[in-house]
Amino acid sequence: MNAYIFPGQGAQFVGMGLDLYEKYPLAQELFEIANEILGFSITDIMFEGTPEALKETKVTQPAIFLHSVILSKVIGETFTPDMVAGHSLGEFSALVANGTLNFEDGLGLVSKRAMAMQKACELQPSTMAAVLGLEDGIVERICEETEGIVVAANYNCPGQLVISGEVEAIGKACEKLKEAGARRALVLPVGGAFHSPLMEPAREELASAIENTAFAKPNCPIYQNVTTTAVTHSYEIKKNLMAQLTAPVKWTQSIQNMANDGATMFTEVGPGNVLQGLVRKIVPSVETTAVLLP
Incomplete structure (x- = not known):
């Protein structure tokens, strides 16, 4: 199964997406629609902007989102998923x-999500840190025992977990995690504490936008970050998507469930190859x- x-x-x-824009009329059309919807030329930034x-x-x-979705559309009939999943933001690409x-x-929705997250980041100094070489249970326990807001946010693969929370609490947790034997506990250069309770203002804002958006019946199951199991009812998909911003990304568990349900080939759709390595x-x-x- 694919x-x-x-x-x-x-x-x-x-430079991402430029090859698609130049080669496929459908890609060019979708990129131009995106420029119009967003109200600025995202293609200029993607193709020749600064990092x-x-x-x-x-x-x-x-x-x-654009790179992933347009890529899935230009491959046409060869795009034959039996199941899909997306890592955090990637869940929106998977749902299209x-x-x-x-x-x-x-x-x-992706644009509203980005703006809402940006606003939430500005409300309180917060960050994330990658923890390597410790069991999930140990990381979770240390987060619980650390004063302030710090939670397990991304279960990327066995031995690689990202924590998220207040700057000070993340710093304290990193020290304790190193003492507990973590190979690394490294603060990441991100704008805020994604997938933590600090994203609640963004979650509320996005939830109302999701509520007012039409969701159709999917043509194959999606394994969502929040539940990690196959979901096919649009009502459930909506509910899980609303919870996603403050809930952890359970990627390890989602991939395990997809494999248990028969997936033998995992195809990464979008820029980079990070997910292939995690799988x-x-x-x-x-x-x-x-x-x-x-």
């Missing part, structure tokens, strides 16, 4: 790819690949 997976923030690079401009949340999130959201609504660490027996353009 599983298609979609990356999140961090996979961006200058700094591309790193702005309001640009990064739509850019990765499996027919739950249309392109315009998906992009609109190989989670389920070494499966095959991974990137999208091959016609």
Whole structure:
């Protein structure tokens, strides 16, 4: 069975999508629609902007979404998912790819999500840190015992967990995690504490936008970050998507469930190849690949 997976923030690079724009009329049309919806020329920043401009949340999130979704559309009939999943932001790309959201609504929600997250980041100094070489249970326990807001945010693969929270609490937790034997506990250069309670203002804002968006019946199951299991009812998909911003990204568990349900080939759709590396660490027996353009 074919599983298609979609990356999140961090996979961006200058020049992304230019090959699609130049080669495929459909891609050009969708990129131009995106410029109109967003109200600025995201193609200029994606194709020839600076890494700094591309790193702005309001640009990064739509850019990765556009690259992923347009890539899935230009491969046409060869895009045959039996199941899909997306890492954080990538969940929106996956929902367009499996027919739950249309392109315009998906992009609109991603843009609102980026703006809401940016605002939440400005309310309180917060950050995230990557923890390598410790069992999930130990990381969770240390987060619980640390004063202030700090939680497990991204379960990326066994031995790689990202924590999220207040700057001071993250600093304290990193010290304790190193003492507990973590190979590394490294603060990440991110704008805020994604997938933590500090994203609550953004979650509320995005939830009302999701509520007012039409969700269709998907053409294949999505394994969502919040539940990690196959979801096919649009009502459930909506509910899980609303919870996503303050809940952890359970990527390890989602990939394990996809493999248990029969996925043997995982195809990464979008910029970069980070997810392929994570999948190989989670389920070494499966095959991974990137999208091959016609």
